Every structure is written in structure tokens, then in C-alpha cells.
Amino acid sequence: MATVHYPEAEFGDLHRRLFILRVGLLLVVALLGLRLWHLQIREGPYYRDLSENNRTRLVLLEPARGLIYDRHGVLLANNVPSFSLYVTLEDVKDREALIQQLSNLLGFDPTLVRKKMTARGSKLLPRKIKDRMTLRDAMLVESNRLDMPGVMIQVESQRNYPGGMTAAHLLGYVGEISADQLEKPEFVDLHQGSIVGQYGVEKSYDRHMRGMAGQKNVEVDALGHEKKAVVVERPQAGNDLYLTIDVRLQKVAEDLLGGEYGAIVALDPNSGDILAMASRPGFNPNVLSRELTAKQWVEIVQDEGRPLNNRASQGQYPPGSTFKIPMAVAALETKTMSPSSTVFCNGGYQFGKRVYHDWKASGHGYVDLHNALVHSCDVYFYTIGQRMGIDVMAEFGKDFGLGKATGVELPSERSGIMPSTAWKQKAKHEQWLPGETISAAIGQGYVTVTPLQMASLVGTVANNGVIYRPRLVQAVMDRTSGNLQELPAVPRGKINAKPETFRIIKDALADVVTKGTATRAKSSMVTIGGKTGTAQVAALRTGPEENIPKKLRDHAWFVAFAPVESPKIAVAVLAEHMGHGGAAAAPLAKEVIETYMKLAPQVPAVTSDLSSVKRSERSAKDS
Amino acid sequence: MIDRLTEHRGLDSFDIRYVALILAILGIGVLSIYSVTHGQKGGMAPYYLKQLVWIGLGAAAFLVMWASDYHSLARFAYPAYAVILLMLVFVLFEGRTSKGAQRWIALGPFTFQPSEFAKLILILVLAHYYSKAPRVGWLQRVIVPGLLVLPGLLLILKQPDLGSGLSFVAVYAAMLLMVGVRSKALGFILLFSIMLFPFAWEGVWGSLHDYQRQRIMAFVDPGYDPGGKGYHALQSKIAIGSGELLGKGLYGGTQSQLKFLPEGHTDFVFAVFAEEWGFLGVLVLLTLFVGLIWLSLEIASKAKDQLGALLAVGIVAMLCFCVVVNIGMTVGMFPIVGIPLPLVSYGGSATIMTMAALGLLLNVKRKRLSLFY
Numbered sequence: 001m002a003t004v005h006y007p008e009a010e011f012g013d014l015h016r017r018l019f020i021l022r023v024g025l026l027l028v029v030a031l032l033g034l035r036l037w038h039l040q041i042r043e044g045p046y047y048r049d050l051s052e053n054n055r056t057r058l059v060l061l062e063p064a065r066g067l068i069y070d071r072h073g074v075l076l077a078n079n080v081p082s083f084s085l086y087v088t089l090e091d092v093k094d095r096e097a098l099i100q101q102l103s104n105l106l107g108f109d110p111t112l113v114r115k116k117m118t119a120r121g122s123k124l125l126p127r128k129i130k131d132r133m134t135l136r137d138a139m140l141v142e143s144n145r146l147d148m149p150g151v152m153i154q155v156e157s158q159r160n161y162p163g164g165m166t167a168a169h170l171l172g173y174v175g176e177i178s179a180d181q182l183e184k185p186e187f188v189d190l191h192q193g194s195i196v197g198q199y200g201v202e203k204s205y206d207r208h209m210r211g212m213a214g215q216k217n218v219e220v221d222a223l224g225h226e227k228k229a230v231v232v233e234r235p236q237a238g239n240d241l242y243l244t245i246d247v248r249l250q251k252v253a254e255d256l257l258g259g260e261y262g263a264i265v266a267l268d269p270n271s272g273d274i275l276a277m278a279s280r281p282g283f284n285p286n287v288l289s290r291e292l293t294a295k296q297w298v299e300i301v302q303d304e305g306r307p308l309n310n311r312a313s314q315g316q317y318p319p320g321s322t323f324k325i326p327m328a329v330a331a332l333e334t335k336t337m338s339p340s341s342t343v344f345c346n347g348g349y350q351f352g353k354r355v356y357h358d359w360k361a362s363g364h365g366y367v368d369l370h371n372a373l374v375h376s377c378d379v380y381f382y383t384i385g386q387r388m389g390i391d392v393m394a395e396f397g398k399d400f401g402l403g404k405a406t407g408v409e410l411p412s413e414r415s416g417i418m419p420s421t422a423w424k425q426k427a428k429h430e431q432w433l434p435g436e437t438i439s440a441a442i443g444q445g446y447v448t449v450t451p452l453q454m455a456s457l458v459g460t461v462a463n464n465g466v467i468y469r470p471r472l473v474q475a476v477m478d479r480t481s482g483n484l485q486e487l488p489a490v491p492r493g494k495i496n497a498k499p500e501t502f503r504i505i506k507d508a509l510a511d512v513v514t515k516g517t518a519t520r521a522k523s524s525m526v527t528i529g530g531k532t533g534t535a536q537v538a539a540l541r542t543g544p545e546e547n548i549p550k551k552l553r554d555h556a557w558f559v560a561f562a563p564v565e566s567p568k569i570a571v572a573v574l575a576e577h578m579g580h581g582g583a584a585a586a587p588l589a590k591e592v593i594e595t596y597m598k599l600a601p602q603v604p605a606v607t608s609d610l611s612s613v614k615r616s617e618r619s620a621k622d623s
Numbered sequence: 624m625i626d627r628l629t630e631h632r633g634l635d636s637f638d639i640r641y642v643a644l645i646l647a648i649l650g651i652g653v654l655s656i657y658s659v660t661h662g663q664k665g666g667m668a669p670y671y672l673k674q675l676v677w678i679g680l681g682a683a684a685f686l687v688m689w690a691s692d693y694h695s696l697a698r699f700a701y702p703a704y705a706v707i708l709l710m711l712v713f714v715l716f717e718g719r720t721s722k723g724a725q726r727w728i729a730l731g732p733f734t735f736q737p738s739e740f741a742k743l744i745l746i747l748v749l750a751h752y753y754s755k756a757p758r759v760g761w762l763q764r765v766i767v768p769g770l771l772v773l774p775g776l777l778l779i780l781k782q783p784d785l786g787s788g789l790s791f792v793a794v795y796a797a798m799l800l801m802v803g804v805r806s807k808a809l810g811f812i813l814l815f816s817i818m819l820f821p822f823a824w825e826g827v828w829g830s831l832h833d834y835q836r837q838r839i840m841a842f843v844d845p846g847y848d849p850g851g852k853g854y855h856a857l858q859s860k861i862a863i864g865s866g867e868l869l870g871k872g873l874y875g876g877t878q879s880q881l882k883f884l885p886e887g888h889t890d891f892v893f894a895v896f897a898e899e900w901g902f903l904g905v906l907v908l909l910t911l912f913v914g915l916i917w918l919s920l921e922i923a924s925k926a927k928d929q930l931g932a933l934l935a936v937g938i939v940a941m942l943c944f945c946v947v948v949n950i951g952m953t954v955g956m957f958p959i960v961g962i963p964l965p966l967v968s969y970g971g972s973a974t975i976m977t978m979a980a981l982g983l984l985l986n987v988k989r990k991r992l993s994l995f996y
Contacts, residue, residue: 013803014924015924017800017801017803018801018920018923021920021939022920025916025943026913028947029909029913029947031956032909032947032954033909035954035956036902036954037902039863039864039954039955040863040864040866040867040868040901041867041868044865044866044868044902045867047861047864047865048864048867050861051862051865051877051878052877
């Protein structure tokens, strides 16, 4: 009873319609099959590629930076483990929320984090947000990582300078690559967040020390969590540097300067090896290699003492009377003076309407070249300067390496100025005035030099005219091959002067110490030859030294070499605003020389056993 | 003797090919769910085990439906529809919210999705309505049943559950076409539809939730923003396409294993299967579905009476619609609407309802073979 039967026609209709439904179904399924064939067979490889890229993230493995040792294998820079926080933007769902989370959790500065996140760079590559995190902070992040997709903690090596401020200007410091640096071709392999040397040999030898980054293909899920590492290409450690400095001597030199501003350079005249190069005030490269806040950075940059300035290679000062050394060579070589011919010094030199004073108002009487150097007679040099003219002086000055960079392996070396008529025309668009020659003759006026140039100059005299390029790095140890590549000493040339000339000059310089202006440098241990200098800061001097404000007081110079008979060390000391060279600078040079002579007997021949010494020490100190 | 004959015929109607097809498809579903979720941690029971429980319950529902009589079931169609409508109202106010939609009623530790069961009840209602009397004229054939569909449809769209809503419309349309609509009536429907389209568009588009609109927009061009609106569609296409001919093997589907593909065990389970088993696997699954639908259509065409035929047609239409739309959306042919793949996707309500519907289909066949009615 329940069913109502319909005419047969109605049912037949149903059959017809069901047939249409079947055909329609087959058509639709065929369409789906076609689509699937298109996706899986025709475009399959394309989608396979997409899926491969989908699941892998490239993680760069930072290489261990090369280590730095002194000439005896004492460790100066190494790497210690530290925690860094990375963020992969692609995996971050809500950037602002993450910034908030990080600043709440770890006290990060939100603006700094935001700046890092918005900086240019790939969204797929993790970018460093913070380094040198404490273990506690790293653990905090790890335990909250599930709430912060895209965030990861990496253990990395952090540059460490065990000596703290020792040799800071030489070693330099490292830091994250800047946007400008990234544009340069020499940094082509690097990426945002890479650590590169920013100063000192860290910068000049960065290419050797930075090594090669490795790669890790990490399979991640859609939330950015690492599932497993797929491919690992090991990072290649950077090469190690062996400096020429003796860190013990370096420390002595730095301590001698103490709280004063100035520089001490000691080098081996026979090779140009820099044994010590101190500059004060200094800085702690450990602090600078960390991420600095803007405030910290401003504090360092605006410090009146300019601690980042390496006074030894970047400080340009009038050489004062130390300039008399090349002048004396010039006078003899040009035969302007014979060794025995004399000049009468009455304490002043009349030129035109002006009188140029000698430092000794009463005058030195009749002086020959020897005595002019020993007592630093200004009038003698006024006279010979006037006779030679500035261009001849400049020629000799340039032969000694003045007015041009020494080529030491340190960034931003300054060249100083060796003036000439051509130089003045070019630089000032003015004619050279004859009176300026007289100032230049005693190392004042336009003449400026760096302490490094003066150390090289006195070393050249000690070496009878052979000039070496000052050398800071003696060898590079290839980390992968273990080969020690020595960088040979590079002679830059020879001063074209008779050996007799150098003998006369060295004699005089020895007497400067024994009975001249630098008796305070006299040593009971070793014979020392040297020359004092006082670089005027203010042209007019009124009253005694003590009444003059410190920053207007003269710079004290002393350049020296020892032992006089067979020189092993050449030293230049510059003490800013410390007055007369003989009083302020000479004792420091003596200390440095004596220290070196005490150390010297223990010094093994520099390169012969270097590799064996370094290798054994490397294993102990490497980290 | 009569009873024995009935029994015998009844067992005969338990078509072994039909059941084998269902079991094969269910097996593929469990395998795929297992593959996506096997790595899942947490205290919950694993999804595949829960799905096995649903299948067990579904099998019970299947047997009950198969053993019952669809004529007596049809008599309860209207009251059942009233109950399910009340449940849908209840869901709106008290339902569990998940992913921005209120579709579930909590039953102790389980949740229950009335909209799934509403589909089956709607089939019963419509079949009952059309077979009760010769419905003539477009008012009786189109408008009245339309009014029957409307409350359920609106309540489901309000949840919002676009997928179930569309299934409702599909069932209605399929039944309408099967009873036959005279061309005049069809003409009127078309005319009214066109006239009402601007208002309807405004009403439909305006009432859509943001994510629904975004999905429809993303359908137009999924490639333009892989991380954004088109994300599901693109990841699904990558999953399926990267399966190539032979697939990446069990657990090998990186798209789903690494969670790039969302909803891998529910709406996008087909993509998981296609990624791991490739084009060949897909062909097998499609063949199984076509086979099942073919047998179902066979039952519909051989039904003893119009009620049986209409029930069978309604169930087949629902099955076809779900299979085609689900696969269509995973391969990027349709916009993404939340429709599970019948018998494959994880989900209690959908699995039980689908198996119950298939049991009812078999019941239609059993009654045809039954001599004594």
C-alpha cells in the first residue's frame, strides 16, 4: 500500500535519465583523470622541483676564523663558542608579534630587532638577530621555540682576544659585514650577518682568515622546525696568521706609554719585521667585536683620545729634529757640507726680516755636522736647508720613505707629507716661500710623518741604506693543507749614499745618546744611537712649559737603533704633548731596546722552527 | 519456508563486489590517514585508530540500514528532518567552534556534526515527498520541495559550511532532474535565476565569510601569493603533481609529512594519497569510486519502486558530488570548499553517514529481490 505506482512511461524516463547520469559521470571522471595526468605526468617534474624547494632550507655554516699568533706562537686571537639567534622570515607568521615576544622574553631592543628583520636579504635564509647570547637566554629561546616559528639558536664561534687590549690596533677587531661592504667584489661570497675583519690585520688579512662557509640543507616543516639535515658541506676554516711582533715587547711598549697618548714602533732593521707597535689610548677588541649599541659606538668614535686611531701608522706629526737625520745624509751626499766644515751658531738665523731661533738661545758656536746632530743645532740645519733648497730636501726625504705610505699590512695607513714646490703648487695652489724651507729643514712647517715611517727611517740608516717594507705578518698557515706559507721580507730599495755617510751619521747618533741631547737613553747594557725631536704644536710659546695647557705642549720624539755596531732593533717613540724628546721619549726607547736585548738571546731563529713550535701550540690553544 | 526464502534472498542481496569496493576505499583512507599522522605526538589516540572506530560504527549503521526497510524509514523522514533542523539550530548557539565555523555538537569526548546526517535525511525527505503522490506542475515539483530544502540549507550556510550547503543543493538538483522537470518549469527557474542573480550575488557574496571569499578569489589565480590565500590550493597541487607516475611511497610525501599541506588527513587526503602513490595509485582509487557509483546506479535503475529509485539516485548524486568536488578542489579545478572525500577523509560523522547511506542503497537492492513485500 505504501508505494504509489506510476505509469511505465515515467519509469522509462528514469532509466533514460540514469543513462545520462552515467555518461555524465564518466565524462567528469575522465576530466579529473586528464587533469591528474596533466599535473602528475606532464608537469610532474616541475611540481617535484617545487616540493623539493618547499621542504629544504639552506643554512649556512659559518667557518672558524683563522687564529692569530705572535712570532713565538703566543695566541693573540682565537674563537670561543657563543649562541646566536637567527630568524627565517619566510617561516615567521607575525613579525610584530615575534618582535614583542623576543623583547619581552630577552629584553631585546624592539627597534633594533625590527631593523634587522627589515634589512635587505633573502626571506628564505636565516638572518642573525643577536649574537653573544648568554646560555640562559639561549635556553629560554629553545624552550619557547614552538611558539616562535622561524626562530633558531645556533652555536657559533665568537672572536676572542685573550690579551684584551694588547696589540689591539694591530689585531683590529671583527664585526658583521656592512651593507656597503656587501656591495664590494671582495666580499662576493659573503652574506648579511657574515663576520669580517673591520680593522687591523683582521681586516687586511680577512681574505685569508675568514675561511669558507659550509652549507647545510635542512628539511623543515611548514612551521620552520628543523626535521633533519639533508646535505652537509663542511665549512672550511680560515688560515692562521703568525705576526712578527713579540707580544712581550708589545706589552712593555704599551705599558711604557701608560695613560699618555702616543706611539712606539720597534722593528728589526734587517728585515722590516715589526717587533712591537703600540698606540695609546687603545681599545678592547673583545668589546668591539661584539654587537655595540649605537650609544656605545658613538662614545668610542667621539672619544677625544680617538682610541681607534693607530697613532703608529695613522698619526701624522711634524718630525721635529728627528728630520735632521735625512737632512744630514742629504747635506753630505749633495756635498753641501763636508763632514768637517762648520757653521757658526749664535742662537738665531736671520732670513729676510725674520730671525729663526735655535732651541738654545745662547747658540752652539762653531758646529760641524757631527756636533750639529749631537746637540741638535737648528742653525746648522737652517743653513744647509737654505743651501739645498726644498726640492733637494724632498728628494732625500722621499728616498727615506717620507711622504708615502710604508705599505705595512694595516688598513688606512697615512703617508704624511714631504713638501716640495710641486707639492705646494698642487695641494695649496701657492708658490713655495723661501722661509718655509728653513722651517722644513728642522722638521717643522708642512713636514709630517708617522712614527712607523720614522722607525723605518732610522732602521734604514742603521741598515746602511737598505729599506725594507715594514712587515707585520711573517707567515700564513693554511688550515686545510697544513702548509706554512712564509711571507718574505721585501726590500723596497736602497738609499744611494756612500757607506761613509752612514758611518758618520751613526757615529753622531751614538754620541747623541752618550753626550748629546738624549743622555737619558744611555744604557749600560747596549750601545744605542738615536735622535731626539720636539714637534711644535703651537707656533708661539710663552713662558715655561708648565704654564702651557697640555694640549698645546710639544710632542716628544725619539728615534733610535741598537746595538750601534750591528743594529738589531730600530725604535721610534712619539709621546704627544710631553715636551722635549730627550726628556720624555728617550727613556721609553731605552726601555724598549733593553727589553728586546734581554729577550733576544732566547729568540729562536724566526722561521726555521716556526712550524714545529706553532703546530704543537696550535693544538693546545685552538678552540 | 517463506521466511527461509526471504533470508536466502536477503543474503544474496549482500553484494560481495559492492562491499569489497567499499572496504578497498576505506582501506586506502586509513592508510593515507596513517601515513600523514603517524608522526604526531600527544596524548590523543592516533587518527587512524579513531578512524577505524568510526568505520566500525559505520559498519554497524550499514548493517542496520541494510537489514531495515526503506519504506518504513521513509515514513519517519519528516520527523527526522524536524529533529535534525533543531540540532542545526542548536549547533548555531551551543555548537563547538573549530576553524571559524560552528558545526559540531559535543557528545562527551566525541563531536557530532549534524550537517552530515542532514544530507542523508534530506534524501529521505525528498524521495518520500516525490513518491508519495504524483507531483505535477512546477509548484509541486520544484517550489514545494525547494521550500523543504531551504531551512536546512540556510542553517548550514549560517554555520558556515559551504561544502555541506552545496551538497544539499546538489541532492535537490539531482532529485529534481530524476523526477523530471518539464521544460516550461525549467525555463521559469532559469528566468527567475537570471532575474534574481544580482540580488542573489549580493546576498551570497555579502554573506560569505572572509576566508570563503578569499578561497574563491584564490581559485582564480592561486599562484600569485603562495604564502597567502592560494596557499592550500598551491600546496595541494604541488603535492599531487610531485607524486608523478609512481609516487613517493608510503611516508614519502614530503608535502604532507612536513605539514606544508594543511588538512592532510581530512579534506586534502586525496592529495596525500596522490603524492605518495602517484598517478597509478590515483587511477586505482578513481576506478574504485567509479565502480562503486556504477553498482549504485545499477541498483537505482533496477529499484522496485519510485521511492527506492529516488533514494538510490539521491545517494549516488551525493556520493558523486562529494567525490568530484573534493578531487576537483585538490587538483585546482574547483574553489576550495570544505567537502571531505567520502570513505577516505578522516571524520566520524561523514564516515558513519556515508556508510549508512550505502547500507540504505543495498537495502533498496535487497527489497527488489525480496519476493514478499
